[in-house]
Amino acid sequence: MRELRVDLGERSYPIRIGEGLLGQAGQELLEAGLSVKSPLLVVSDDSVAPLYLEPLLEQLRSAGFRAASCVVPAGESSKSLARFEEIMTRALEEGLDRKSAIVALGGGVVGDLAGYAAASYMRGIRFVQMPTTILAHDSSVGGKVAVNHPMAKNIIGAFHQPALVLYDLDTLKTLPRREVSAGLAEVVKHGLIRDAAFVDWCVRHADRLLSLDPEALGYALFKGCEVKAAVVSADETEQDLRAILNLGHTIGHALEAVAGYGELLHGEAISIGMIGSALLGVQLGAPQEVYLRTREALGKAGLPVSLPEHFDTDRIMEAMMHDKKFGEGKMVFVVPTAIGEVEIRSDIREQWVRDIVERLKREASWP
Numbered sequence: 001m002r003e004l005r006v007d008l009g010e011r012s013y014p015i016r017i018g019e020g021l022l023g024q025a026g027q028e029l030l031e032a033g034l035s036v037k038s039p040l041l042v043v044s045d046d047s048v049a050p051l052y053l054e055p056l057l058e059q060l061r062s063a064g065f066r067a068a069s070c071v072v073p074a075g076e077s078s079k080s081l082a083r084f085e086e087i088m089t090r091a092l093e094e095g096l097d098r099k100s101a102i103v104a105l106g107g108g109v110v111g112d113l114a115g116y117a118a119a120s121y122m123r124g125i126r127f128v129q130m131p132t133t134i135l136a137h138d139s140s141v142g143g144k145v146a147v148n149h150p151m152a153k154n155i156i157g158a159f160h161q162p163a164l165v166l167y168d169l170d171t172l173k174t175l176p177r178r179e180v181s182a183g184l185a186e187v188v189k190h191g192l193i194r195d196a197a198f199v200d201w202c203v204r205h206a207d208r209l210l211s212l213d214p215e216a217l218g219y220a221l222f223k224g225c226e227v228k229a230a231v232v233s234a235d236e237t238e239q240d241l242r243a244i245l246n247l248g249h250t251i252g253h254a255l256e257a258v259a260g261y262g263e264l265l266h267g268e269a270i271s272i273g274m275i276g277s278a279l280l281g282v283q284l285g286a287p288q289e290v291y292l293r294t295r296e297a298l299g300k301a302g303l304p305v306s307l308p309e310h311f312d313t314d315r316i317m318e319a320m321m322h323d324k325k326f327g328e329g330k331m332v333f334v335v336p337t338a339i340g341e342v343e344i345r346s347d348i349r350e351q352w353v354r355d356i357v358e359r360l361k362r363e364a365s366w367p
């Protein structure tokens with residue numbers, strides 16, 4: 001098992017990554033300080049639940065917990081106020097109190113939704129992240145929890161740190177191929193913002209990652225979580241540095257919203273967004289190599305590196321104006337200056353971005 005720590009004073013917590021962790025979840029929750037006297041609510045989705053929910057509930061009960069569950073439909077559309085309300089109702093029905101916890105068993109959708117429910121129920125109860133996707137190495141760490149509004153991604157949310165991240169690598173074996181690639185987008189992102197050697201490693205080992213080689217996957221998720229934990233520990237609430245984790249997200253979130261939360265997976269949208277950011281970087285003076293290497297790393301992971309032509313540029317530009325980094329009338333972009341290095345720029349002209357979106361469409365080559 002590998003272990004990392006998010007260092008946030010009294011809100012610090014461990015990230016445990018390894019095989020077979022679901023089978024010791026009860027003990028792990030006890031060690032994280034959760035009380036068996038108050039009921040737990042496990043939130044999952046209807047693709048993950050048939051695979052892992054019952055074994056988890058059994059394991060928690062055998063450790064003395066009272067555990068109920070709430071299962072939402074799989075997919076991005078569950079990050080909604082309607083599903084949030086459903087969880088509140090379940091929490092009330094099951095008698096969750098201030099010492100209770102919500103356990104998120106699933107990918108980033110379940111983690112963000114359940115986390116926001118935990119942040120809000122009784123003005124905040126504890127929660128545990130049990131990620132089951134590659135992408136969720138990112139979403140389970142750092143405490144950003146949210147649901148979407150039809151006009152804007154993650155616009156209703158909070159910062160609420162989990163008490164524990166318990167990452168059982170065995171659960172990743174059932175991931176569909178498309179979700180594997182989507183998850184690798186955020187893995188590569190963590191290299192692109194902070195660790196050039198890790199980007200090289202990802203390119204060299206892309207085939208092993210795509211075939212879910214446990215050793216390669218364990219290492220990649222550890223490295224991704226390491227970058228994420230370090231950034232979050234330095235700037236929990238995105239006063240400055242944390243914004244670098246948003247590489248590719250200004251364009252990416254706009255694409256997800258315009259596509260109606262579903263056509264593009266988060267990782268796919270972010271991949272296209274990171275290509276856009278690399279083009280912007282080159283325009284601002286970074287070597288052409290930055291664009292070429294970004295494209296190679298994402299392409300090798302089976303990700304889209306251009307935009308399907310039917311996306312409407314005006315609608316994308318409009319959706320981008322709801323980005324949380326947008327302020328005082330300025331577009332703010334995370335832009336690479338080299339592989340492994342980024343800067344936050346608030347001098348980005350709308351026309352440059354528009355031109356890049358058009359170029360991404362012209363170069364359409366969906367994998």
Ligand SMILES: NC(=O)c1ccc[n+]([C@@H]2O[C@H](COP(=O)([O-])OP(=O)(O)OC[C@H]3O[C@@H](n4cnc5c(N)ncnc54)[C@H](O)[C@@H]3O)[C@@H](O)[C@H]2O)c1
Nearest residue numbers: 047074075107108109132133135138139144171174175266
């Ligand atoms: N909070 C953050 O810091 C943060 C960071 C990155 C992404 N996100 C959010 O995360 C979401 C995307 O997360 P995701 O890519 O994990 O999507 P997801 O949660 O929708 O999971 C992807 C799909 O895989 C299925 N699935 C999950 N685990 C499985 C398993 N082990 N076996 C078989 N199927 C499985 C799910 O049912 C779903 O259909 C987005 O909403 C994004 O905004 C949040």
Ligand SMILES: O=C(O)C(=O)C[C@@H](O)[C@H](O)[C@H](O)COP(=O)(O)O
Nearest residue numbers: 138142144153154242245246249324
């Ligand atoms: O943790 C962060 O900070 C991130 O930006 C990680 C992103 O990968 C993630 O998609 C996050 O939810 C985006 O945050 P938002 O504040 O732009 O909604």
Ligand SMILES: [Zn+2]
Nearest residue numbers: 186249266270
């Ligand atoms: Zn993301």
